[in-house]
Amino acid sequence: MDLLVGALVAALVVALAAAAALGIAAARARRRHRRALDERGWLLERERQAAATAAVGAERARIARELHDIVSHNVSVMVVQAGAAREVLAAGPAVPPDVAEALAAVEGAGRDALKELRHLLGLLAPAADGSDEGEDFAPQPGLDRLSRLVDRIAFAGLPVDVRISGEPRPLPAGVDTTAYRIIQEALTNALKHGEAGRAEVEVRYAERYLRVEVVNTGPSVLSGRAVASPAAGTGRGLLGLRERVAVYGGDLDARRRLGGGYRVRARIPLEAA
Structure with a gap:
């Protein structure tokens, strides 16, 4: 009888130990699973934020190109008109020097503005080869x-x-x-x-x-x-x-x-x- 009771107690102890080991293993597995889910969620959120940031950056670059196209066209027209007016005045009767100087200043400022616009575009949307040259711009849709x-x-x-x-x-x-x-x-x-x-x-x-x-x-x-x-x-x-x-x-x-x-x-x- 004592041997039977001893065997039952030993079996119970083994079963409890096994149950405890399984419980610990299950808890560890749940923690690992939770950590994996948290890490996956964090990675997905980072990927989503990175994708959104890249999309906004790409759109800003396209806006910069379109604004460059619009502004450079208008400034180019101003430069051409100022140069033409200066040449017409130079070929005609004498005009006050300050008028010719003002037209020359307008023309020079316009050319400087175009250079700055091209440089700005190169910073916002650089060419694939790393050069600072602008691309050929098609008329923007309206x-x-x-x-x-x-x-x-x-x-x-x-x-x-x-x-x-x-x-x-x-x-x-x-x-x-x-x-x-x-x-x-x-x-x-x-x-x-x-x-x-x-x-x-x-x-x-x-x-x-x-x-x-x-x-x-x-x-x-x-x-x-x-x-x-x-x-x-x-x-x-x-x-x-x-x-x-x-x-x-x-x-x-x-x-x-x-x-x-x-x-x-x-x-x-x-x-x-």
Whole structure:
């Protein structure tokens, strides 16, 4: 009997020890799993932040190139006109020396400004070979190319209705390009993400601001079938658009609509443009 009791006690001790060892091993495994999840979450967050930072940096570089194109064109025209005026005056009757000197100063300042713009572009968007030479810039798109953009999007499968309100008028080149880029990004997102059936674009010319709104249809968020999309306001492209709008003191709002689809709306002041 004593031997049986001793054997049972020994077996119980072994079982308790085994249970304790298994419990410790399970706790360690849970801690390792938790640490792995925390580390993975930290790495994913770092990757997300790095990607967002890179996207904003790329968009800023593109903004710099576009502004360079716009500003350099206007300054080049000023330089040419100042030089032409100086030559015309030099070939005509005698003019006060200060007039010729003023025109020469304008021409020289314009050329210096162009050099500084090229250098600034080289800092913001350096060439692949590391040189400080600017690239050939194509004319930047504006709202005059909206119909072609809408045709391309419609041909790709997303019908688009366009509504223009107010009195259309020439816009500052930077604002014009920004408005086009907003519509382009919103329509591209609507085409690529979600289940958009059609889209509506509204451009409103107010006295002191330009309003651009792009709305697309899609499943309601209440249906559970809505698909997450960068158009909800966290996409990298929209981060860049906010940078663009902020340059002109405007604001941009992008969010999912309760009734379905998404809305991107921007308001850009024209007085400060």
